[in-house]
Amino acid sequence: MHLVNRLIEREESALIELMNEYGDYLLRTAYLLVKDHQIAEEAVQDTFMTAFDKINQLDDPSKLKSWLTSIAVNRCRTQMRKWNWKNIFLNLEIVEKVKEDNSVQSPEDDLLVEVWNQNLSNAIQKLDYKYREVITLFYFSEFKIHEIANQTNTKESTIKSRLKRGRILLKEILMEGEDFTDGRQETI
Incomplete structure (x- = not known):
């Protein structure tokens, strides 16, 4: 059944x-x-x-x-x-479980993936809820734009705009946290 x-x-x-x-x-x-x-x-x-x-x-x-x-x-x-x-402070332990990457070969690569996931999670958490919601549903839950529109009772064009704006904001937040002056990435 x-x-x-x-x-x-x-x-x-x-x-x-x-x-x-x-x-x-x-x-x-x-x-x-x-x-x-x-x-x-x-x-x-x-x-x-x-x-x-x-x-x-x-x-x-x-x-x-x-x-x-x-x-x-x-x-x-x-x-x-x-x-x-x-x-509320962000607890990053669960973020590692969001997406596991089995292709990581070395401890150094594993550490780089962990740092990237932490930075990405921090950046997502800094977004306003309306952007965080569409980014999460689109990229992590793999919903299509029309499905997100149905879930949120919002027009598809609004969802597209929020995704675009959310990606721009994410890029800005991630770029703020990088310092390439000595050749290595440092996070804030």
């Missing part, structure tokens, strides 16, 4: 399967949006509980991942409205 049908039948094992299949993905997405591991975990837990309670509202079972992402993004937005997240 399909996972969605099992969820509709209120099978607890289906909920566990849903959490195992989409938990890491949703946690990564939520963390990139809210910048706090604990709050991201809460948002993901709320997402699963909401999905389990409202599974009958899912019109197309093939869009389960998109539907879950939509719920998670809305939970993150709610959290962003409640708190002043600029006062």
Whole structure:
């Protein structure tokens, strides 16, 4: 039986399967949006509980991942409205788990990748939420522009503009953190 049908039948094992299949993905997405591991975990837990309670509202079972992402993004937005997240320090440990690169051959290469990921994460976290949201959904969650527009109830042209502006801002932030005066990169 399909996972969605099992969820509709209120099978607890289906909920566990849903959490195992989409938990890491949703946690990564939520963390990139809210910048706090604990709050991201809460948002993901709320997402699963909401999905389990409202599974009958899912019109197309093939869009389960998109539907879950939509719920998670809305939970993150709610959290962003409640708190002043600029006062929370970034915990970079989870960022390493965002994308693992198995092609890294040496410890030096591994360190360079880690530094780059930290710099990129710091830069993303400095963006306004509207840019951070589209950058996260487009690049990390691999949503298409029309899917992001549907998720955020925003026009596609606005999403394209935010992506363009977000990339420009990211480049500026990353370039600010570089100092090539002695031939090596230093971060602020």
